[in-house]
Amino acid sequence: DTAVSQTPKYLVTQMGNDKSIKCEQNLGHDTMYWYKQDSKKFLKIMFSYNNKELIINETVPNRFSPKSPDKAHLNLHINSLELGDSAVYFCASSQGFDYGYTFGSGTRLTVV
Amino acid sequence: GQQLNQSPQSMFIQEGEDVSMNCTSSSIFNTWLWYKQDPGEGPVLLIALYKAGELTSNGRLTAQFGITRKDSFLNISASIPSDVGIYFCAGGKAGTALIFGKGTTLSVSS
Numbered sequence: 597d598t599a600v601s602q603t604p605k606y607l608v609t610q611m612g613n614d615k616s617i618k619c620e621q622n623l624g625h626d627t628m629y630w631y632k633q634d635s636k637k638f639l640k641i642m643f644s645y646n647n648k649e650l651i652i653n654e655t656v657p658n659r660f661s662p663k664s665p666d667k668a669h670l671n672l673h674i675n676s677l678e679l680g681d682s683a684v685y686f687c688a689s690s691q692g693f694d695y696g697y698t699f700g701s702g703t704r705l706t707v708v
Numbered sequence: 709g710q711q712l713n714q715s716p717q718s719m720f721i722q723e724g725e726d727v728s729m730n731c732t733s734s735s736i737f738n739t740w741l742w743y744k745q746d747p748g749e750g751p752v753l754l755i756a757l758y759k760a761g762e763l764t765s766n767g768r769l770t771a772q773f774g775i776t777r778k779d780s781f782l783n784i785s786a787s788i789p790s791d792v793g794i795y796f797c798a799g800g801k802a803g804t805a806l807i808f809g810k811g812t813t814l815s816v817s818s
Contacts, residue, residue, distance in 0.1 A: 638811075639796065652805055686751075693804060694739040694800030694802060694806070695739070695756070695800070696741055698753070699751050700750050702748075702750050
């Protein structure tokens with residue numbers, strides 16, 4: 597049983613396209629997150645949702661739009677993809693902000 | 709934004725050696741956590757520390773929450789080849805998402 601699952605695992609797309617990444621957790625956690633890991637492996641928070649409500653929105657371009665249909669799902673839609681969006685995107689969940697987070701296995705996005 | 713200073717950036721050791729890495733911050737945190745990331749996978753929680761001064765072990769891993777709440781260290785004893793990976797510290801406080809250090813890449817030669 598995968599605790600936090602995200603799809604797809606790999607995504608290769610052209611500049612200007614729109615794409616979505618889906619995330620689901622079966623841990624019963626109230627809080628979900630999107631992190632971006634750059635080529636230097638630095639993990640940076642993008643968004644956080646608590647029980648379907650947006651709690652944290654870091655300085656992320658508004659081409660990125662998260663959506664949480666219920667507290668077990670947090671999807672990420674990206675419009676007008678740019679080369680600089682290439683990275684690994686991780687979904688995570690937790691019982692609260694300062695508890696241990698459980699991460700998905702990541703989506704490697706490559707924009708060409 | 710807030711930053712965690714994690715060191716060393718990388719380590720190359722022989723199997724059987726002990727390893728030590730640490731994280732410092734100018735900010736106080738309520739929680740310190742240590743994660744390991746294998747290639748192609750997400751970070752996996754190794755140890756979570758919730759109280760200043762707390763010392764916690766998980767098998768060959770030992771971590772401590774600094775008394776000032778601004779630092780933490782992770783020790784790995786008797787390293788084995790499967791310890792290879794990237795280790796991240798993370799600091800947590802109420803109302804904000806975890807902030808991660810830049811990682812320590814560990815290489816173990818047998």
